[in-house]
Amino acid sequence: xxxxxxxxxxxxxxxxxxxxxxxxxxxxxxxxxxxxxxxxxxxxxxxxxxxxxxxxxxxxxxxxxxxxxxxxxxxxxxxxxxxxxxxxxxxxxxxxxxxxxxxxxxxxxxxxxxxxxxxxxxxxxxxxxxxxxxxxxxxxxxxxxxxxxxxxxxxxxx
Numbered sequence: 001x002x003x004x005x006x007x008x009x010x011x012x013x014x015x016x017x018x019x020x021x022x023x024x025x026x027x028x029x030x031x032x033x034x035x036x037x038x039x040x041x042x043x044x045x046x047x048x049x050x051x052x053x054x055x056x057x058x059x060x061x062x063x064x065x066x067x068x069x070x071x072x073x074x075x076x077x078x079x080x081x082x083x084x085x086x087x088x089x090x091x092x093x094x095x096x097x098x099x100x101x102x103x104x105x106x107x108x109x110x111x112x113x114x115x116x117x118x119x120x121x122x123x124x125x126x127x128x129x130x131x132x133x134x135x136x137x138x139x140x141x142x143x144x145x146x147x148x149x150x151x152x153x154x155x156x157x158x
Contacts, residue, residue: 007031012069014039015048018055025060032060033067036081037098045077049084056090067094067123073105082112091120094146099154100124101131103141110142120144127151 011029013020015036024032034055040048056066070081078098085095097105109122122145124138131138139148 010067012039015051015055015068016040016044018051018058021055021058025058025064025066029064031065031067031094033069033096034092035069036077037069037071042077045071045080049080052084053088053090056088056092065093067096068092069096069098069125072099073097073108074099074101079112082109085120086113093119094121094123096123096125096149098125099127099131099151100138101128102134103137106138106141106145110144118144121146123147123149125149125151127154 007030009029010031010033011024011027012033012035013024015034016039021032021034034052036045036048036052052068060066068081068085070085071078073079073082082095085092095109097109100106106122106124113120122142124145124147126132126135126138126148135148139145
């Protein structure tokens with residue numbers, strides 16, 4: 001999927017609530033984010049991944065894009081999230097990589113997904129001082145990376 005469409009609205013919905021994905025897909029939002037990260041408690045991450053297939057199979061118009069926000073790739077949950085996306089029959093249009101601190105995280109994502117998922121585009125959330133310092137290198141890491149998201153709420157106040 002190649003998209004240069006202007007994005008007006010994005011709705012984040014926890015993967016634990018597939019019925020909300022259906023509502024989000026009908027809301028008029030341009031992107032519906034199936035969220036495996038912040039709104040999912042650590043003890044429920046596995047259950048959220050198990051519901052991913054149901055979320056991705058939610059009927060929606062071609063105008064609505066689906067994204068999956070994964071946990072940081074520096075955690076076991078983040079790697080498990082990517083492997084679960086790889087196993088899916090239906091793929092999201094985007095993967096939002098959380099708390100990206102270096103370009104290797106983008107490269108690792110490409111390697112895990114391989115050619116099978118070549119149409120999935122990436123967005124990198126820069127949410128740490130190290131990520132901000134490496135933003136230029138992160139932005140150049142892959143042609144599949146379509147943008148950086150600045151996560152100011154996660155940056156520590158100094």
